[in-house]
Structure formats: C-alpha cells, structure tokens
Amino acid sequence: MILPTVMLIRHGETGWTLSGQHTGRSDIPLTAAGEDSARELAPILAPIVFSDVFTSPSRRARRTCELVLAGRSATIEPDLAEWDYGRYDGLDTRQIQAQQPGWNVFRDGGPGGETPAQASARADRLLDRLRGLKGTIALFSHGQFGCLLGARWIGLTGAQADHFALEPASISVLGPKPGHGDVPVIARWNVVPAARL
Numbered sequence: 001m002i003l004p005t006v007m008l009i010r011h012g013e014t015g016w017t018l019s020g021q022h023t024g025r026s027d028i029p030l031t032a033a034g035e036d037s038a039r040e041l042a043p044i045l046a047p048i049v050f051s052d053v054f055t056s057p058s059r060r061a062r063r064t065c066e067l068v069l070a071g072r073s074a075t076i077e078p079d080l081a082e083w084d085y086g087r088y089d090g091l092d093t094r095q096i097q098a099q100q101p102g103w104n105v106f107r108d109g110g111p112g113g114e115t116p117a118q119a120s121a122r123a124d125r126l127l128d129r130l131r132g133l134k135g136t137i138a139l140f141s142h143g144q145f146g147c148l149l150g151a152r153w154i155g156l157t158g159a160q161a162d163h164f165a166l167e168p169a170s171i172s173v174l175g176p177k178p179g180h181g182d183v184p185v186i187a188r189w190n191v192v193p194a195a196r197l
Contacts, residue, residue: 002134009140009172010167013031026089029059034060042067050135054077055140057078069138074140089110149174171191174186
C-alpha cells in the first residue's frame with residue numbers, strides 16, 4: 001500500500017491564542033492577524049493539486065481553509081475538531097494547574113471532555129480513513145489535535161504528542177518515506193513563511 005501525502009494546516013491566530021487560553025470546542029474566530037497569516041500560506045499551497053480537502057467544523061479552521069484555498073470546496077470532518085477540554089475550555093495553563101497541579105492534556109485529558117484514549121482513538125479512526133485515500137490531502141485542524149495526528153501517524157503513543165508543537169497558520173507534511181511507500185514519516189513539521197521567522 002502506498003500512503004497518501006497529508007498536508008496538515010493549523011488554523012491562524014485567535015484571541016485565545018494570544019491570551020494562552022485553551023480553545024477546544026469554543027468557536028473562536030480568527031483575529032485580523034490570524035487571517036493575514038492564513039493568507040500568507042496561500043501562495044505556498046497554490047501549486048499543489050489536492051485530491052481531498054477536509055476541515056474541522058470550527059470557524060477558525062474553516063476560515064483558514066477559505067483564505068488558503070480560495071474557491072476550493074472542503075468537506076467538514078468532525079474528527080478534525082480540537083481536543084475537547086471539557087471544563088478546562090477557555091482556561092489558561094496557569095489557571096488549570098491551580099486546580100490540577102502538573103496537568104498535561106496528552107496525559108490527563110480534559111475533565112468533562114475527552115480522555116487521552118478517546119482523542120487518540122479519534123485520531124486513529126481518521127488516519128485509518130486517510131490511509132485508504134490516494135494523492136495529496138489537505139487537513140485544516142488545530143494545535144493539540146494536530147500534534148496528536150502527527151504522533152499517531154508515525155506510531156507514537158498519544159502521550160508522546162506532548163513533544164510536538166504547532167504554530168498558528170503552519171504547514172506540516174505527513175507522508176510515505178521516499179522509496180518505501182508503506183512507511184509513514186513526518187516529512188516536514190511546523191513550517192511557517194520566512195517572514196514570520
């Protein structure tokens with residue numbers, strides 16, 4: 001089996017990105033700067049012919065998709081939604097750790113939201129479907145869930161996704177190892193335009 005190439009695009013900046021608040025199922029819009037950074041990705045991705053385009057249901061991901069791939073339709077994919085932080089949604093790490101010292105979403109999940117096992121199962125379910133597709137696929141998703149997708153693509157545990165980071169409006173490439181089409185690799189990770197380095 002030859003694996004597809006998956007372009008994983010994290011949505012642009014939101015107000016909660018700036019404040020450090022964890023944004024799970026809250027539907028927060030992009031900031032003006034977030035829209036601008038999404039537009040910066042358009043010329044990078046314009047030459048690529050995508051066989052499929054999927055986006056998280058959140059408006060921040062859908063708007064990023066619209067700005068990056070103007071005129072291209074996308075399929076809403078519920079499994080691309082951000083980790084459900086439950087009662088921790090909207091809180092920053094300092095506030096959460098005041099309630100639960102040492103908290104880590106990849107190890108502890110969100111109370112009243114998703115457990116690590118549930119989020120990993122969702123990522124695996126999505127990746128299993130993607131592995132059956134051909135060509136180059138665009139996914140518009142989120143920071144924590146995107147890290148989980150990257151980790152699971154190469155067979156790491158969900159907890160090991162803690163060692164990954166994604167900037168807003170970044171591109172990562174999951175695909176097959178050159179010459180070994182059935183071996184999943186991370187070909188690029190957390191790429192942003194040079195102007196933002």
